[in-house]
Amino acid sequence: MARNNTLKLKFDSARKYAPAPESRSAAKIKDQYELFINGKFEKPLGKKYFDTINPATEEKLSRIAEANEADVDKAVKAARSAFGVWSKMVPKERGKYIFRIARMVQERARELAIVETLDGGKPIRESRDFDIPVVGNHFFYYAGWADKLEYAFPNRNVQPLGVAGQIIPWNFPLLMAAWKIAPALATGNTVVLKPAETTPLTALLLAEIIQEADLPPGVVNIITGAGATGAAIVNHPDINKIAFTGSTDVGKIIQRAIAGTGKKATLELGGKAANIIFDDAPIDQAVEGVINGIFFNQGHVCCAGSRLYVQESVYKEVVRKLKDRLETLIVGDPMDKNTDIGAINSKQQLDQINKYLKIGVKEGAEMYQSSVDLPKKGFFCRPTIFTNVAQSNRISQEEIFGPVLTIQTFRTDDEVIEKANNTPYGLSAGVWTDKGSKIFNMTIKLRAGVVWANTFNQFDPTSPFGGYKESGYGREGGLHGLGAYVTLSNVV
Amino acid sequence: MSTTTINKETAKAPKLESVQSNGKPKTRLEILKTYKIYIGGKFPRTESGRYYSPENAAKEKLANVCLSSRKDFREAVVAARNAQGDWGSRAAFNRGQILYRIAEMLEGRKAQFIEELMKQDATKEDAENEVVLSIDRLIYYAGWCDKFQQLYSSVNPVASSHFNFSVPEPTGVVSVIAPQSNSLLGMVSVIAPVIAGGNTCVVLASFSKPLCAVTFAEVLNSSDVPGGVINILTGKISEIISYFADHMDVNAIVFCEDDAVTQKMIQEKAAMNIKRVVLYNKINWQTENGQSPYFIMDTQEIKTTWHPIENIGGAKAGY
Numbered sequence: 001m002a003r004n005n006t007l008k009l010k011f012d013s014a015r016k017y018a019p020a021p022e023s024r025s026a027a028k029i030k031d032q033y034e035l036f037i038n039g040k041f042e043k044p045l046g047k048k049y050f051d052t053i054n055p056a057t058e059e060k061l062s063r064i065a066e067a068n069e070a071d072v073d074k075a076v077k078a079a080r081s082a083f084g085v086w087s088k089m090v091p092k093e094r095g096k097y098i099f100r101i102a103r104m105v106q107e108r109a110r111e112l113a114i115v116e117t118l119d120g121g122k123p124i125r126e127s128r129d130f131d132i133p134v135v136g137n138h139f140f141y142y143a144g145w146a147d148k149l150e151y152a153f154p155n156r157n158v159q160p161l162g163v164a165g166q167i168i169p170w171n172f173p174l175l176m177a178a179w180k181i182a183p184a185l186a187t188g189n190t191v192v193l194k195p196a197e198t199t200p201l202t203a204l205l206l207a208e209i210i211q212e213a214d215l216p217p218g219v220v221n222i223i224t225g226a227g228a229t230g231a232a233i234v235n236h237p238d239i240n241k242i243a244f245t246g247s248t249d250v251g252k253i254i255q256r257a258i259a260g261t262g263k264k265a266t267l268e269l270g271g272k273a274a275n276i277i278f279d280d281a282p283i284d285q286a287v288e289g290v291i292n293g294i295f296f297n298q299g300h301v302c303c304a305g306s307r308l309y310v311q312e313s314v315y316k317e318v319v320r321k322l323k324d325r326l327e328t329l330i331v332g333d334p335m336d337k338n339t340d341i342g343a344i345n346s347k348q349q350l351d352q353i354n355k356y357l358k359i360g361v362k363e364g365a366e367m368y369q370s371s372v373d374l375p376k377k378g379f380f381c382r383p384t385i386f387t388n389v390a391q392s393n394r395i396s397q398e399e400i401f402g403p404v405l406t407i408q409t410f411r412t413d414d415e416v417i418e419k420a421n422n423t424p425y426g427l428s429a430g431v432w433t434d435k436g437s438k439i440f441n442m443t444i445k446l447r448a449g450v451v452w453a454n455t456f457n458q459f460d461p462t463s464p465f466g467g468y469k470e471s472g473y474g475r476e477g478g479l480h481g482l483g484a485y486v487t488l489s490n491v492v
Numbered sequence: 493m494s495t496t497t498i499n500k501e502t503a504k505a506p507k508l509e510s511v512q513s514n515g516k517p518k519t520r521l522e523i524l525k526t527y528k529i530y531i532g533g534k535f536p537r538t539e540s541g542r543y544y545s546p547e548n549a550a551k552e553k554l555a556n557v558c559l560s561s562r563k564d565f566r567e568a569v570v571a572a573r574n575a576q577g578d579w580g581s582r583a584a585f586n587r588g589q590i591l592y593r594i595a596e597m598l599e600g601r602k603a604q605f606i607e608e609l610m611k612q613d614a615t616k617e618d619a620e621n622e623v624v625l626s627i628d629r630l631i632y633y634a635g636w637c638d639k640f641q642q643l644y645s646s647v648n649p650v651a652s653s654h655f656n657f658s659v660p661e662p663t664g665v666v667s668v669i670a671p672q673s674n675s676l677l678g679m680v681s682v683i684a685p686v687i688a689g690g691n692t693c694v695v696l697a698s699f700s701k702p703l704c705a706v707t708f709a710e711v712l713n714s715s716d717v718p719g720g721v722i723n724i725l726t727g728k729i730s731e732i733i734s735y736f737a738d739h740m741d742v743n744a745i746v747f748c749e750d751d752a753v754t755q756k757m758i759q760e761k762a763a764m765n766i767k768r769v770v771l772y773n774k775i776n777w778q779t780e781n782g783q784s785p786y787f788i789m790d791t792q793e794i795k796t797t798w799h800p801i802e803n804i805g806g807a808k809a810g811y
Contacts, residue, residue: 251766256760258759259755259757259759260753449795450797451797452798463648463798465796466794468795469766478796
């Protein structure tokens, strides 16, 4: 078939963009942050602090309080006593508080975006244009639900669960906080939230916003720390609900830990999404979609399209175009508005990615990386694709959580459905084809909670997100996201 | 048809006084029924060769019933997995027809179920009530098969130029520990929402009152329910429940007893593969509260599908 694919894309000037750094001065980061408990910033009872650094420069940004079991207990007690007030508040008033938070996030959007990028390493373009706007939208969306819950669950009485313990990851720090806090508050629950230890800053700025919004003390408590703090939340006897986003391994530990306690859970865990290109797909768009699917946020995305399946007849064309496009990606200073791929979130994560690169090569796959120069300091990884990958290879089975794509081929629909579903995960999937009936055949048969057809990595507050199989259970976003924070009983 | 129609086995030996001197029975000798398990549309005995003999309150032996093993369970899961793709992708309308057909078959064999329930200590009135409620429950869920999706789906008004919708889909293979009391109604009440939603299941029947479960399998076998969609085992909960909870190819487990120790064990083992755990304790299956489309949703996943909407040109929809 003749295709308009003979031209090599020319991006020679791509990396000659002049630097366009966002100004750091638009955001202020304090030297030290305390725990936000019962509406006040309190020193940790264990008197311990840890540093949070900028992964792009390895410079220390701030000292963060480390919550121990006693702090967790204090936060849970505050949330418990606030639950009485918050759950009984006239729903429309509850909603107005959440609207306030939404507005204040929007007002402070630039500052939040800068801090998000400094603390986590993601490109400012993404925190400015995606993370922070969606945070505001998410609060805005759920605020409106607060006084409409009886319409969401026909023929049922709707009650909040109580105190929600929420543990969130470092890949979308503030966005994940919004995903957890907004529906919990709208349904009348109170919250103890712990951001990840490498990215605590924006959650603490959100604590300031919540304080300024004058939420009743204890309705939202934000405490910082690492795994031990998270475990103290999971194991606290007076928590009614655990909402966790993170790895499948930790998700399993949590599910075991809360067995028999009556605690409800939402688990949003790992993924190894298949992104499938058929030979009738608009190839240039598909290539863009694949790039966005795996390199968005350095590939630190649980729903990243990390396994590419290309129909044999277009394989060479797709791989060549991908390699061309890879060369144009700007890797470097996350604060630069031109940057496509920022810093890997932590040294630990970079080691993890590098470990998988070695495994891939050892397994016999062919590794291709762009020739971009990486900054001398900070944690960076070249965008990487692996070809000649076997279905059983660890790089195509395990979640790498970095800018690493594996590519395999297929011939028939049935073959690719089987390959795509052949993983314990089931979070997301993508399919590229111009044929409508084929899209629906694929989207119905792919066992994943979110399926993108001719697009990838799209998110919206109204759109439920969550996994099948070992990618977890429960949904976040949309009407279905309310279900995770309520208990339903028969109307009598 | 399967082997059920050939009831070769006898649980009791014929009594001597019923035999005449010429060797012919005085009255016709009753054919006793063999209670076997139901896997993949067939009625095998347990591979373990083991059995137990439950008794009713009057200490009468009910039957020799299969004491199913781990291997029986595994085989049932294989059958359920093989059947799931077809069952889950059938037209919802067709699933509704088949559930209705089960109810029809059950209606036709009402007398047999009433007799079995009475043999297992129910009063005539309770037995009759349980059977008609079971039939009506199947009709109730037959009707839901092609309706619950509309209630729990949504078209999501996303802010970007995409068409986006969310629909329920079956979780997959579900293991079910049927309620120990209400051996027929309880079992029907937990199986029906699971299969109405396109899942397949492996069910462990009531231990002390297993008769109706096996007879219900015969109903299923003549109701156009594809083999493997519902698999029914008999046996001891304590012996095989852990396999129901930790099998890696089971997506969800339903447990109905108010038993905190077992609930905890199930939840712990379910974590092996992030299995969905559905606990129905203290539900009175004899009331209206024993049926609801929300029960169907307990073994459903929500799938969200996105597609871009092309926005080209300046034309507005002006007509």
